[in-house]
Amino acid sequence: xxxxxxxxxxxxxxxxxxxxxxxxxxxxxxxxxx
Amino acid sequence: xxxxxxxxxxxxxxxxxxxxxxxxxxxxxxxxxxxxxxxxxxxxxxxxxxxxxxxxxxxxxxxxxxxxxxxxxxxxxxxxxxxxxxxxxxxxxxxxxxxxxxxxxxxxxxxxxxxxxxxxxxxxxxxxxxxxxxxxxxxxxxxxxxxxxxxxxxxxxxxxxxxxxxxxxxxxxxxxxxxxxxxxxxxxxxxxxxxxxxxxxxxxxxxxxxxxxxxxx
Numbered sequence: 001x002x003x004x005x006x007x008x009x010x011x012x013x014x015x016x017x018x019x020x021x022x023x024x025x026x027x028x029x030x031x032x033x034x
Numbered sequence: 035x036x037x038x039x040x041x042x043x044x045x046x047x048x049x050x051x052x053x054x055x056x057x058x059x060x061x062x063x064x065x066x067x068x069x070x071x072x073x074x075x076x077x078x079x080x081x082x083x084x085x086x087x088x089x090x091x092x093x094x095x096x097x098x099x100x101x102x103x104x105x106x107x108x109x110x111x112x113x114x115x116x117x118x119x120x121x122x123x124x125x126x127x128x129x130x131x132x133x134x135x136x137x138x139x140x141x142x143x144x145x146x147x148x149x150x151x152x153x154x155x156x157x158x159x160x161x162x163x164x165x166x167x168x169x170x171x172x173x174x175x176x177x178x179x180x181x182x183x184x185x186x187x188x189x190x191x192x193x194x195x196x197x198x199x200x201x202x203x204x205x206x207x208x209x210x211x212x213x214x215x216x217x218x219x220x221x222x223x224x225x226x227x228x229x230x231x232x233x234x235x236x237x238x239x240x241x242x243x244x245x246x247x248x249x250x251x
Contacts, residue, residue, distance in 0.1 A: 019092060
């Protein structure tokens with residue numbers, strides 16, 4: 001990534017986005033395939 | 035034998051929909067408060083401990099999905115635990131911004147309220163079914179996560195900026211969808227799961243805005 005923040009700080013949004021994917025998995029079979 | 039004839043459960047009346055909305059948003063507010071408590075308690079923690087608490091928070095979230103249909107109280111307990119654990123997980127990052135660019139924290143907080151308020155209200159009000167858009171956004175989010183991982187190893191110009199802007203578009207849409215789910219929900223037991231989704235929307239929007247405001251060169 002393109003700035004001086006520590007790697008852990010830059011990865012934080014990615015880590016939280018993973019939680020959103022995990023939270024959506026409870027409705028995955030129907031919701032994700034339509 | 036007493037004649038306590040219970041009202042038929044479905045569909046929810048306007049009042050009951052309001053109750054579900056109130057209960058869900060109450061849970062979001064308490065979870066956000068516990069997140070703030072966790073972030074405060076962990077303000078001097080190392081990044082390594084942040085990842086440990088992130089894994090624990092992930093486990094609490096999965097546990098909540100498993101427990102939700104069986105026990106509302108169990109799901110609420112796990113939701114509150116999730117709030118504290120994710121607050122602890124985010125503490126090192128928030129400390130970093132507080133020390134390098136404290137103004138970004140206030141800017142990101144205010145802008146998050148505007149984004150969630152605006153897109154949440156739009157999603158709650160619209161008659162258009164957003165589930166198709168949400169499906170596309172879900173896959174876009176997975177692609178964005180892959181992009182974020184690739185950007186660690188490959189130098190992509192302005193990757194943080196691209197990530198934050200695309201992420202905000204995705205989470206604005208997911209926020210609208212989650213508020214539409216809240217309006218259409220028929221089962222009060224879904225409140226903790228809806229609260230977790232909305233809390234995660236708020237948290238993601240906040241962190242993306244924070245990276246946008248906090249990492250300006």
